[in-house]
Amino acid sequence: MLKKVPPKTFVALLFALLLLPAARVMAQPAPPQIETMSVALWPEFDQPDVLVVTHVQLAPGTTFPTQFTMQLPGYIEKMYAVAVESNGQLMNVAPEQINYRREGDNLFLTFPATEASIQLEYYDPIILTKDGVTRQLNYKFIAPANLAAVNFEVQQPADSQKFELTPAASGTFAGSNGLTYSSLAASNLAAGDEFTISATYQRPTNTLSAEMLPASSPAMPPPAPTIEAENTASSPYWGYGLLGAGVLLLVGTGGYWWRQSKKTAPAADSRRQPGRKNKRGRKNGGPTANYCFNCGAALREQAAFCHACGAEQRQN
Numbered sequence: 001m002l003k004k005v006p007p008k009t010f011v012a013l014l015f016a017l018l019l020l021p022a023a024r025v026m027a028q029p030a031p032p033q034i035e036t037m038s039v040a041l042w043p044e045f046d047q048p049d050v051l052v053v054t055h056v057q058l059a060p061g062t063t064f065p066t067q068f069t070m071q072l073p074g075y076i077e078k079m080y081a082v083a084v085e086s087n088g089q090l091m092n093v094a095p096e097q098i099n100y101r102r103e104g105d106n107l108f109l110t111f112p113a114t115e116a117s118i119q120l121e122y123y124d125p126i127i128l129t130k131d132g133v134t135r136q137l138n139y140k141f142i143a144p145a146n147l148a149a150v151n152f153e154v155q156q157p158a159d160s161q162k163f164e165l166t167p168a169a170s171g172t173f174a175g176s177n178g179l180t181y182s183s184l185a186a187s188n189l190a191a192g193d194e195f196t197i198s199a200t201y202q203r204p205t206n207t208l209s210a211e212m213l214p215a216s217s218p219a220m221p222p223p224a225p226t227i228e229a230e231n232t233a234s235s236p237y238w239g240y241g242l243l244g245a246g247v248l249l250l251v252g253t254g255g256y257w258w259r260q261s262k263k264t265a266p267a268a269d270s271r272r273q274p275g276r277k278n279k280r281g282r283k284n285g286g287p288t289a290n291y292c293f294n295c296g297a298a299l300r301e302q303a304a305f306c307h308a309c310g311a312e313q314r315q316n
Helices: 007-026 237-265
Strands: 034-043 050-058 066-073 081-086 087-092 101-105 105-113 115-122 127-132 134-142 148-154 163-168 169-175 180-189 195-200
Touching: 007 066, 034 134, 034 195, 050 066, 050 134, 081 105, 087 127, 134 148, 163 180, 180 195
Parallel strands: 034 148
Antiparallel strands: 034 050, 050 115, 066 105, 081 087, 081 115, 101 105, 127 134, 134 195, 148 180, 163 195, 169 180
């Protein structure tokens, strides 16, 4: 025969079960430390938009796999590549391992990184505007963590003229594909800090740079699948929401058990003395007595009504 679980024990067990999933979420390890980070901007390269290539090198001593999160603009609909580098080879992360969470105007991409070298690529359809032959590029970088320095490079499209960068470039160099690149760096960024880069140039053609390069130019990695729907399974706020729901349920359950105990417990009178009754109604060491069914007061012999509450007594 099953034993009835005491209310206090039931509430304690319920509370522990509710807290267990939330505790697991909130006990997630701290984000991995970033040793170096670089961002490349390639306007009008193989698409009319701007290809954004972010490379991250995690700090030595990082334990793998580790959950890596990157903040992206919320209007991005697909990633061109999410990859890790091993032995000089880029390997795309399996789509089912990538979590996308939209929050306000931002998209947070999270996946279990298995290597220290990470590369993310996407096309930004917003940051480049055209007005005749004039081009204007405006890019905003948001630091995902505290960073000592971030290196940026902006590719100058083929046949571009009067290329100007703000902040001013610290230097330029020629790439292996024959295009010119402008470089600059940002220092001492705290997590969440913003850094804006603007570029203007003249270009008399809409022909993509890739179409004007030799056929031996490096190929681009295959595109990743479209981001279909928001996936919030790894969101830390899920744990806090579950904890709040658990507290509300706990309060409701506790109130229920309190009301039940008030209904079933006999009403007490300040004049009634505690003690165990024997089977015949005699208190240990005391005289035989009857008690009021309504308030519990000890009745006088042959009393038809309770002297304490006035209730008419039942006859045995």
